[in-house]
Amino acid sequence: MPIIRKKKKGVIFGMSTLWAASMLVSILVLSWIVWHKLQARIESLPEVIKQLQTPSISSSGKVTLKLYFESAQTGELEMEEREFAVTPAKDSSSKRAEPPQLPELAHMALEALSSAPPGNKRLATLPKGVKLRNIYLDAAGTAYADFDEQLAERHPGGTQAEMITIYSVVNTLCANFPQIKRVRFLIGGKEAQTLAGHVDIKQPFNYK
Amino acid sequence: MNFRGFRHIVILILIGMFTGTIPVYARELKVIVLDPGHGGSDSGVKGLSGIQEKGITLILAKKLALALQERMGVRVVLTRDEDETLSVYQRTGVANNQKADLFISLHVNGDFSPHRTGMQIYTLAAGDYTGPGGDSPPEALAWESAQNEFFLQSQQVAQAIYEQASRSSLIQNCQLRQAPLLVLKGAHLPACLIELDYMSSKSAEERLLTGEYQAELVRVICEGLMDYQDSLSGWRI
Numbered sequence: 001m002p003i004i005r006k007k008k009k010g011v012i013f014g015m016s017t018l019w020a021a022s023m024l025v026s027i028l029v030l031s032w033i034v035w036h037k038l039q040a041r042i043e044s045l046p047e048v049i050k051q052l053q054t055p056s057i058s059s060s061g062k063v064t065l066k067l068y069f070e071s072a073q074t075g076e077l078e079m080e081e082r083e084f085a086v087t088p089a090k091d092s093s094s095k096r097a098e099p100p101q102l103p104e105l106a107h108m109a110l111e112a113l114s115s116a117p118p119g120n121k122r123l124a125t126l127p128k129g130v131k132l133r134n135i136y137l138d139a140a141g142t143a144y145a146d147f148d149e150q151l152a153e154r155h156p157g158g159t160q161a162e163m164i165t166i167y168s169v170v171n172t173l174c175a176n177f178p179q180i181k182r183v184r185f186l187i188g189g190k191e192a193q194t195l196a197g198h199v200d201i202k203q204p205f206n207y208k
Numbered sequence: 209m210n211f212r213g214f215r216h217i218v219i220l221i222l223i224g225m226f227t228g229t230i231p232v233y234a235r236e237l238k239v240i241v242l243d244p245g246h247g248g249s250d251s252g253v254k255g256l257s258g259i260q261e262k263g264i265t266l267i268l269a270k271k272l273a274l275a276l277q278e279r280m281g282v283r284v285v286l287t288r289d290e291d292e293t294l295s296v297y298q299r300t301g302v303a304n305n306q307k308a309d310l311f312i313s314l315h316v317n318g319d320f321s322p323h324r325t326g327m328q329i330y331t332l333a334a335g336d337y338t339g340p341g342g343d344s345p346p347e348a349l350a351w352e353s354a355q356n357e358f359f360l361q362s363q364q365v366a367q368a369i370y371e372q373a374s375r376s377s378l379i380q381n382c383q384l385r386q387a388p389l390l391v392l393k394g395a396h397l398p399a400c401l402i403e404l405d406y407m408s409s410k411s412a413e414e415r416l417l418t419g420e421y422q423a424e425l426v427r428v429i430c431e432g433l434m435d436y437q438d439s440l441s442g443w444r445i
Contacts, residue, residue, distance in 0.1 A: 075319065156320065159330060160403065197296075198387070198389055200389065
């Protein structure tokens with residue numbers, strides 16, 4: 001009995017050690033492969049987002065944005081393209097020039113809506129002095145355009161003017177940034193019922 | 209049911225069979241709620257001469273109420289008859305609580321152009337802002353969708369007023385529009401909003417203050433509603 005037990009113990013110990021070692025090596029190799037694959041994807045992700053978020057910038061450092069103004073004649077929205085000079089920001093860590101991101105370009109586009117284009121054919125659609133405080137984008141493609149209180153205080157009012165303001169902002173954002181599917185308005189960082197008493201802005205608006 | 213009643217039903221069914229339509233009975237207008245837009249701390253559009261929208265809408269609503277009572281014999285309820293602040297929900301609530309047959313909100317328009325003039329008649333736009341991430345919260349659905357079953361009737365009311373306004377020599381331009389207007393959303397009855405003219409235009413503002421133009425605005429709305437009433441009265445094929 002003691003001889004059999006000794007022999008059996010040795011065999012069992014040898015096999016289990018070999019099995020455990022091979023399993024450990026397999027796990028380590030698999031983990032290493034998965035880690036490197038994930039790392040490669042994580043590193044490439046910001047580049048993909050940048051391509052999606054920014055309209056193309058020319059070699060001379062200009063970006064063309066689509067802006068929606070009110071037609072002086074018809075009272076409908078009309079699109080016109082305008083070039084903006086962009087100054088690439090220096091990334092301090094990598095020392096390379098970074099193209100402007102969505103919030104910066106959105107600020108540029110929306111603040112341009114406060115000034116009528118040259119000529120008398122098209123009109124501004126945002127009151128002068130209105131500032132876009134911030135813009136956020138959620139995973140479902142809803143942009144939250146947060147304007148300061150001046151938007152409500154300086155707005156001329158009336159259903160026509162409210163509709164023009166709302167859809168000029170919505171169309172300008174959706175036309176320039178394809179990942180924006182719809183736009184919701186915030187005033188002073190808060191939800192509001194209307195801009196000036198008429199159009200319901202509690203829900204997001206789609207591109208028209 | 210007596211023989212005469214039974215005979216009427218048989219005749220109507222036969223007419224329906226011949227014309228390919230089903231006879232529909234539509235309710236006459238008995239109670240109309242007029243909503244003078246803005247009021248109190250909310251002055252609405254401010255005119256170039258300092259006149260405020262809330263004052264013009266109240267004057268027009270009172271004149272229109274008298275005309276509707278005299279010419280149509282309907283009961284008219286105003287959401288406000290003085291300069292007071294009302295929420296949008298209070299305004300629509302009056303129409304719903306009165307079990308009215310029609311709700312009309314009166315406003316004066318504004319625009320970025322100082323030259324735009326004319327009337328706009330709005331009905332509620334059907335959900336141009338819904339979609340993923342844009343759906344109403346479940347608790348809000350009853351109020352948000354109250355107007356849905358009256359889209360067609362609301363458009364018929366707007367169309368009837370539009371046709372009268374288009375024939376007027378004093379009203380320079382008239383448009384039928386749809387928009388997601390908060391005051392129409394919760395209305396559980398036919399409803400529309402009329403932007404009478406633009407206070408952002410000096411010429412339109414001056415015109416709005418004249419008795420002649422006010423009388424014309426009252427006339428076209430009143431006669432539009434009379435046309436709508438005629439289209440509803442009795443059996444309609």
